[in-house]
Amino acid sequence: MAQSLRRIALVVAVATALSKLAGLVRQQAIAAAFGVGAAYDAYNYAYVLPGFLLILLGGINGPFHSAMVSVLARRPRQEGAYVLAAINTLVGAGLLGVTVLLLVFAGPLITLVGPGLDATRHDIAVLQLRWMAPMALFAGLIGLGFGALNAADEFWLPSVSPLLSSVAVIAGIGVLWWQLGAAITLPTTAVLGGVVLAGSTTLGAVLQWLIQLPALARQGLQRFQLVWDWRDPGVREVLQVMGPATLSSGMLQINVFVSLFFASGIPAAAAGLGYANLLVQTPLGLLSNALLVPLLPVYARLTAPDDRPELVGRIRQGLMLSNASMLPLGALMVALALPIVALIYERGAFNAGAAELVGNLLMAYGIGMPAYLARDVLVRVFYALGDGVTPFRWSMAGIGLNALFCWAFVGGPVPGATQLLPGLYCGAAGLVLATVAVNLITCVGLLLALQTKLGGLPLRLWLRDTMVLFGAAVLAGLAAWGVSVTVAWPTGLWGRLLECSFAGGVGVLIYGVVASLAQVPEVKDLTDQLRDRLPRIGARR
Template identity: 70%
Template sequence: MVSCAPTTMRPSSGDRMARSLKGIALVVTLGTLLSKVGGLVRQLVIAAAFGVGAAYDAYNYAYVLPGFLLILLGGINGPFHSAMVSVLSRRPRAEGAHILAALNTSVSALLLLVTLLLVLAADPLITLVGPGLSPELHAIATVQLQLMAPMALLAGLIGLGFGSLNAADEFWIPAISPLMSSAALVVGVGLLWWQLGSGITLPAAAMSGGVVLALATLVGALLQWLIQLPALIRQGLARFQLVWDWRHPGVREVWQVMGPATLSSGMLQINVFTDLFFASGIAGAAAGLGYANLLVQTPLGLISNALLVPLLPTFARLTAGEDRPELVERIRQGLMLSTASMIPLGGLFIALGAPIVALVYERGAFDAAAAQLVTGLLMAYGFGMPVYLGRDVLVRVFYALGDGTTPFRFSLAGIGLNVIFDWLLVGGPTPWGNQSPFNFGAPGLVLATVAINALTCLGLLLALRRRLQGLPLRRWGRDVTCLSLAGCMAAAVAWALQGWFSWPQGAVGLVLQIALPGLLGLLVYGLAATAFGIAEVRDIAAGVKRRLRRR
């Protein structure tokens, strides 16, 4: 039987470090919030203009490879970013500039070849990702992939630059940069709408819409790279020259972390390919996954960046043997804060998925059928919210320890499991004709990913316990169980309240249907988690009370 008696944390010896983390988290949170709002506006514009039509459905297949590279190589908390932060945080600024120049040179040479490959092999690559696409969607996606191919080169430059800036305690520019991509897409779709009007949804306009989406995405990536250059120059990290130096210790150390980490994250993208392979036989599934994923990534990315960006340099600076107790406390802090924030969020996605999707998307070309598809996907995502962020926390600990191989091994194992879980959970005929035993449809793709992430979290925790020669996993597991019970209570209350009342029609009614049950559910969660004595929740509640008293 699980006991949810109050627990206490050992007071940290790094009060100054804690204050610094709070300051960094605030900067990252504000920047990420603006970027996420921009991303939401972008998706609303796309949804109203294209719905789940041909242009956007094809775009989701074409974007898989360039988007993967942009997120993998250029994303905050990606392997390039994490490796640069881990290595440069411990080195002088002048040496960091040399390391960045050497890596920019070698990485650019490699990614130029990748760009050329994407252009020349676009047609078979789209066939590989979406074998069930119609000829029209296949043609649109092929052109889109060729137009977005240069994002491969830009992604590497973005990731290396942003990692260097974070290592130099420059956090605002990396956090705000995704706003550039959103702005470019909004402008591009807006110009197309101004030219075509309601004709944008006609089949004849599908290719034009697809081309605009691809070009706007490429321009957004270019802006993300350009926005970092002034900050790199100001920090003394920019050297506009070719530097071929493979033997520098710092360069080799970055590659030792970055190489396996990139392969590990690349393995995750193979799972995306697998999902799209199965989704290609379900009408609108790829577009639906894109819309549902944005609703998940908006709060997830905000919390992830606020939590992981300040914690990663901290992990890297606590790898010495004498700092082991403090490192363990920081790992617990990251895991408990991520779990405490993700559980109620996932519960509300499950309980209030339908009104959330209707409020955000249901207008223009996005009809009731599209809303039903996305609602099922969003509810499936809700089950996996805690393990999504928990896995990222654990992976960053291994990166800080200079170990990218362990996460890679777990990612490799997840590939085979993903194929099995996709086949088991999607249902209906698979692309090769066999019948799977379950029938979750498109949400089965998400549930398969949730299962893999849960198994990966468990494996990484056990590997980390062995690496650090002991972790209080039983106590941590008890606290996670208590948080889960509180989350179930919150979701049940929110679901019951939104189902019992007859809410007004229209946007106002949807806002009330989300806000009132959601707020009551969060209140129940906070009270229950505090009563269970979870230290991190108690600290957050105390901070909120202090702020309220001041006001």
């Protein structure tokens, strides 16, 4: 079992790394072409609803994906094909209606999401939303198909497929640059640039759906037919998990809407949040997929009472591996935020002012990275246990808390509004910190609820090991920051690369030494595996 999990994790990690690398190149292309100008600022508002559906329904570890894995992993292939066809029919019909609504009500929806947008950005966002409306339909089909593939132990294709979306956007920007040249950065080309961004994003979603069809056919899971059967036991079980899970994950995505609502009155805030979020999601998505994709089927197969001790051990494994990876990454994001942003984005239309804005946001995101992934681990455990209601309740509570924290930390949806707590946090970074606070509270609540559901968990031991890793991460962050600010680094791209690499390397080394000395079992296992592999690599050379 351990060897199988490591093999799956490696496959998922490599595939996800390729996808995230392509996503990073895509964001660099967007930054160079549009900076924080009108086309990309409007795109962040237009993308809220179709992107919400793509992440919510079509994303790896999303509710559609998780529901299909949880149910089909325990069923024969032929029965799984019937269930997938029925769910595709029911979900496709509903999402086709959603697509029509997005097309018809694009104007009012953009007003709702961004009440503080100026007329130019509002009009561009409306046009972009209409171009991206079909993503609603394809999002659901993508998530269901990839969930079925994971249940059939096929992990490469679902994890690498987001690369196609990035390639489509990069190609669209390339064609636009070929046609316009340096004029692509001018305000007069914002409408055309916005349309190209939206159209290529939709094309990427279509390609993600198309690429899964041959794999589903090869696994015997593809049926090109409409099946209107919601009474089948397998279909009903999928819907029972999918319904609350979708609502729960949807509540989390509504927090994005809340943040953008408050950001609409802050110049370039939405664009800055988009750039900073990509830098966080690149390593976070890689580690999340490598950790959760192989563990979710394991959780689903350990639901019997006799398997309870092994399930508790796997839960600890998921949480501690999450903490062991996210704590040092978050610390380094905080310590090296400004040089990282300058290295990745500062070129073309993305100037030093934009780099400072995004760097401040990246610091705030870095603080919340551990809670984000730990919450995902806990939610997947509840899904595997057939309980989507508990995560949904905590997500509902999170929406209210997020709105309250955004108001407190920012002061309102327009500049100059009175703040609830003067001098606390303000501006766009306050929006990120509000989300961080909600994720942390949700994490604690889900952990306590899981302890009650399973009849007890060794939370004190888990907390002790987590605090040891936290201390190691703080030391790593301080060391990286010290190296960054005390050394006179060369200017330019290579100087920033040297600064980030050397300072980050010092931080990682210190974290590894301290965490290993602390004898946390999961960290010790990882260290032993690395030590075993290094001599083999040396011998091959």
